[in-house]
Amino acid sequence: MRIGDNHHRHTILIADDEEEIRNIIVSILKQDGYHFLTAAGAEEALLLLDIHIPCLVLTDVAMPGMNGFELCRRIRENHKTAHVPVAVISGKTDDEDYEVGVHAGADDYIKKPFDRAELRLRVRNLILLHESHRRHQMLFDNTSQGIIALSIETRKPVMVNKTICRMLGYSAPEMMDLSIFDLHPKEFADETERGISAGRLGETRLLSNIPFKKKSGDLLYVDMSTFPMSVDDIVCAVAFVTDVTERRHMEEELEDDKQRLQWMEAELLHAQKMEAVGRLASGIAHEINTPTQFVGDNTRFMKDAFSDISSVLNHYEKLLKAVQQGRDTGELTALCEKAMVDADIEYIMEEIPKAADQALEGVERIASIVRAMKEFAHPGGSEKVYADLNKLIETTVTVSRNEWKYAAEMKLDLDVSIPQVPCLPGEINQVLLNLIVNAAHAVSDASTKRGDGKGAITVSTSQVDSAVEIRIADTGTGIPEEIRDKVMEPFFTTKEVGRGTGQGLAIAHSVIVDKHDGSLFFETELGKGTTFVIQLPVCREESIQCEVMP
Numbered sequence: 205m206r207i208g209d210n211h212h213r214h215t216i217l218i219a220d221d222e223e224e225i226r227n228i229i230v231s232i233l234k235q236d237g238y239h240f241l242t243a244a245g246a247e248e249a250l251l252l253l254d255i256h257i258p259c260l261v262l263t264d265v266a267m268p269g270m271n272g273f274e275l276c277r278r279i280r281e282n283h284k285t286a287h288v289p290v291a292v293i294s295g296k297t298d299d300e301d302y303e304v305g306v307h308a309g310a311d312d313y314i315k316k317p318f319d320r321a322e323l324r325l326r327v328r329n330l331i332l333l334h335e336s337h338r339r340h341q342m343l344f345d346n347t348s349q350g351i352i353a354l355s356i357e358t359r360k361p362v363m364v365n366k367t368i369c370r371m372l373g374y375s376a377p378e379m380m381d382l383s384i385f386d387l388h389p390k391e392f393a394d395e396t397e398r399g400i401s402a403g404r405l406g407e408t409r410l411l412s413n414i415p416f417k418k419k420s421g422d423l424l425y426v427d428m429s430t431f432p433m434s435v436d437d438i439v440c441a442v443a444f445v446t447d448v449t450e451r452r453h454m455e456e457e458l459e460d461d462k463q464r465l466q467w468m469e470a471e472l473l474h475a476q477k478m479e480a481v482g483r484l485a486s487g488i489a490h491e492i493n494t495p496t497q498f499v500g501d502n503t504r505f506m507k508d509a510f511s512d513i514s515s516v517l518n519h520y521e522k523l524l525k526a527v528q529q530g531r532d533t534g535e536l537t538a539l540c541e542k543a544m545v546d547a548d549i550e551y552i553m554e555e556i557p558k559a560a561d562q563a564l565e566g567v568e569r570i571a572s573i574v575r576a577m578k579e580f581a582h583p584g585g586s587e588k589v590y591a592d593l594n595k596l597i598e599t600t601v602t603v604s605r606n607e608w609k610y611a612a613e614m615k616l617d618l619d620v621s622i623p624q625v626p627c628l629p630g631e632i633n634q635v636l637l638n639l640i641v642n643a644a645h646a647v648s649d650a651s652t653k654r655g656d657g658k659g660a661i662t663v664s665t666s667q668v669d670s671a672v673e674i675r676i677a678d679t680g681t682g683i684p685e686e687i688r689d690k691v692m693e694p695f696f697t698t699k700e701v702g703r704g705t706g707q708g709l710a711i712a713h714s715v716i717v718d719k720h721d722g723s724l725f726f727e728t729e730l731g732k733g734t735t736f737v738i739q740l741p742v743c744r745e746e747s748i749q750c751e752v753m754p
């Protein structure tokens with residue numbers, strides 16, 4: 205036994221009982237740079253194969269003890285050596301040995317005496333073939349994608365790589381015993397059947413999120429591409445499989461996070477609205493107080509007037525009775541005249557209708573504030589409805605009157621011809637309030653700085669192309685350049701605690717841009733004022749389905 209350099213990749217094992225032949229073979233092949241293991245028989249060759257896997261076995265057929273065919277069979281049976289090419293060298297001149305050789309799993313059959321050049325060429329080709337096979341096998345087994353070839357006839361795997369076995373938790377032989385229906389969940393059988401039919405038709409398909417059943421019973425989700433191919437003459441559908449279970453979990457988690465975020469956003473919006481409603485409540489109480497006062501004053505006047513009129517009527521009743529009974533009426537007439545002068549009846553008759561009108565006006569004013577407050581505080585649904593933006597503006601201006609009236613004159617320049625737009629009215633009200641309160645603060649700050657009187661806030665509407673535009677212009681401080689790109693960030697504020705928390709514009713941006721596909725921007729000049737512009741797209745009938753606001 206002689207062991208050559210067994211670290212070399214191209215080591216050839218030569219088994220022959222005749223030393224001379226072994227030497228001849230070595231001498232022929234040595235020039236091609238191979239290394240050699242030599243054995244004087246099949247048994248010795250098997251021992252060598254236990255310690256070193258060569259890239260080729262050249263074996264004589266007729267050897268004492270185990271012959272070359274048996275050696276070949278043993279090499280094929282052992283999974284460690286099954287892939288090693290074997291060439292049998294036979295001294296027989298007929299083809300009898302050839303048949304036996306093929307049956308035993310030999311890759312080549314070389315007749316003695318051999319031609320030197322032919323032997324070199326055959327050995328070289330066998331080694332190249334082996335190398336190429338090894339490379340393909342390595343790629344096949346080590347790709348990150350699972351590969352499975354499925355017989356279209358039997359619906360059983362005929363070829364699987366190590367990756368798909370690892371993915372599903374089966375060994376390769378276990379996989380080979382399964383049918384494709386064992387590998388997918390039951391409810392997926394129809395889809396599996398369709399996949400196989402497509403394979404039969406020779407179609408290439410890309411499939412996403414396909415469930416596989418692992419040996420453990422857990423599900424594995426994969427993306428796969430399938431295409432038809434024949435493997436060892438068996439028509440197969442071959443699938444390249446990528447595990448996307450992790451991605452799916454991440455997508456699910458992302459979806460959960462998104463929903464949580466949406467929920468938190470809704471909560472924040474609601475909290476800010478409730479805070480605004482609370483803040484507005486004291487202003488509204490004030491707003492209601494004034495008309496309540498003059499409704500009271502006028503009603504009291506009418507009550508006093510009624511009592512004066514009753515006293516005059518009393519005298520007239522007595523005069524009427526005297527006239528009916530034919531008595532002297534002189535004194536009674538004088539009393540009537542006096543009572544009328546005392547009650548100032550002329551004035552009363554003139555003022556009562558005015559007082560009644562004023563009381564009714566006061567009541568109407570209170571009713572409209574209450575109505576506006578009710579509309580403003582209405583939680584609103586989550587579906588968009590067609591709404592009249594002018595009306596929303598009027599409502600918000602009414603409920604926020606106490607916030608702006610000391611700082612600014614409010615001017616409404618509303619275009620009555622603008623179309624209704626699909627929106628969430630409650631949320632648009634909130635945005636309008638945030639912008640009006642900001643404008644009022646800016647105007648008030650500016651007049652404090654300049655030491656002059658009230659400023660102005662102008663709210664206007666118009667249609668611009670396929671959007672309705674709302675402009676809220678103030679004559680306030682303007683926004684300094686260095687904070688212009690920060691004002692819409694959540695919690696950015698320049699106001700002292702209690703006056704602002706920096707959420708107003710962030711909420712406005714989220715409502716207008718994210719929820720309504722609109723735009724929100726501002727034009728500003730320091731010391732002159734700021735105009736915030738909201739643009740909301742007008743609904744195209746065919747693209748958005750909206751309810752009509754009741």
Ligand SMILES: Nc1ncnc2c1ncn2[C@@H]1O[C@H](COP(=O)(O)OP(=O)(O)OP(=O)(O)O)[C@@H](O)[C@H]1O
Nearest residue numbers: 642646682691697698699704705706707708709734
């Ligand atoms: N019309 C305006 N004129 C001048 N500065 C403005 C105007 N609107 C907003 N700003 C500036 O942008 C900042 C952020 O406004 P935002 O409405 O988001 O928060 P806030 O008004 O400070 O607090 P909150 O609205 O939560 O009560 C304000 O603090 C202010 O400095």
Ligand SMILES: [Mg+2]
Nearest residue numbers: 638642708709
């Ligand atoms: Mg604000």
